[in-house]
Amino acid sequence: MRRHYWFCFAWFFCMASSAQAAGIQLLDADPTLAGAIWYPCAAEPQPVPLGRLTLNFIDTLQGVKDCPVSGSKLPLVIVAHGRGGWFGGHDDTAQALADAGFVVAAINYRGDNGADRSQSESLYNITARPADTIRLLDFVLNDWRDRAVIDRDKIGFFGFSAGAYTGLILAGAKPDFQKIAPFCTESNTSLGCEQFRRGDIPPEPPHDPRIRAAVLADTALNFMFSPERLAGIQIPLLIWRSKSGGGGVDPKDVVLTASSLPGKPEVRVVPAGHFAFLAPCSAKFAAELPRLCTDPPGFDRTAFHRELNASIVSFLRDHLAIERKL
Template sequence: MGALMAKLYWICAAVLGCLMSPVQAAGVQLLDTDPNLAGAIWYPCAAAAQRVPLGKLTVQFIESIEGTKDCPVTGTNLPLVIVSHGRGGWFGQHDDTVQALANAGFVVASINLPGDNGNDSSQRDSLSILATRPASIIRLLDFILNDWKDRAAIDSSRIGFFGFSLGAYTGLVLAGGNPDLRRFALYCSDANRTRACEQLRSGDIPSSLPHEPRIRAAVLADTAINFAFPADRLADITISLLIWRSEFGGAGVDPKNSALVAQSLPGKKEVRVVPAGHFAFLSPCTAEFAEKLPRFCTDPPGFDRTAFHREFNASIINFFRETLVRQGESR
């Protein structure tokens, strides 16, 4: 696509994002044949909204997602955003955000991180998950670029990343961060016999975590395990970053550590703060979800999560348009 045509495409995408009919939906393809790549790919598609049954990808009581199943991909030279969920989450955890990105002209892919998702907690409390998470994202990226049937629609020079909580930790590593996992010892008293603390005592600590230079920009929301990233462990990060952090933290995320890491990040970055807790970054809750898992849906008095997500999603789309699309056109 020439520069002029690319600009016209993205102007049209921006207009469609503002004037979207309520029955329009993102196309979605389920990834359900490989347990190490269990998730979905969303992408631009002009079609009516549906509920897509998850089948064997069902997580807890969530049996479907919104989208148009196996709809043809609309557009060419599309940017790609990889999404990484938080601890114990699942690939559809940020449904409104991935839908917004797909409707704005991005291909979006997310998987259940093996050993740490809503259906599999086998490695959740192990230090090993801190190394296997980045490796799983690289495996997903390789699949999308090399084996996905619609890979020709993607511009492989325009790849972004969005992560929440432990997914945002994953993004810091992929971007070049080198966590000092020995710092977990600060939380391991003699009485603490958790799996991670026992691994620390035995010296079973992951090292040489993988980075991913194909990622050109990243949005990180309420990064977990901030204490493992002193300033010198962030020095190799050179990509553009949009950092969102919560004012009140929670779920093990200390807002003071979040602020310190955000300030220590090198290079081009933008930092925004939401006056809410950790789970405000999750999609607005349905009534059923709020009834069954209220701790993920409880926000401070007066805080409107739905209104916030309109701002949150718009900031992500604008950031990736600037860093992946416009900067890509200038190269």
């Protein structure tokens, strides 16, 4: 893999020049917005118990619980997890962004997360994800207790897999639900195909022009997008893709979507599988879910995430016109 050393240098400079850690406020009062907000905080990180947000064997995140927010006019980034994931699945990316001066918000998508998969195969999940993201964005901008620190004109997005699909929609893409037809053979009894066969097609999902730039990793549901269906996207994008795919994502389809996007955004490749974009696994996590933690021989997920996170910070900083920390 071609290494982007200047990104690694930028990452090192940012880390070396900042004493801040990620403050964390847990969103656990409203089950429809279950997640967390990360932000700059001038304190040392420590394990933060998740309480009612505990997911099976995951019961803490690193950060400083309810630390006062450091800074003002801070950019905001929404992070969207993949199918069956959870709000902390990209915790290292959220921490990197918070350390670089961003506010970061993520939630568990209803019916499509590690604790509840009841809607993962539903057609309505395709529209519910963008709608729930907009609800989260509305909450952070209008109801979050520290909303005054956010620069409402500097909003970015990072999404993985179904979360990357969500980013395409929010940015202006229009999925073609009729493209589902070839997958819904008589033997396919999935919830989505049952809905499709009885004509229970959801309305077009919503967009959100408040999002000004996005980084998308291994976009899912690529078959739903033709170049014409992607033409409405007018914001800067950075695309990451895995070399070998997995998790229902075919690398060839990701390439096709990326090549069909307006502006021909930069595409970067990680020499690993789909799940390499998830945060590096703890020993306990790897023992419980080895398929999410197994990478090719010689591949260092921790080292890759230093590069990935540095690229996300740099891209969003540049395209949201954010002054670099000195």
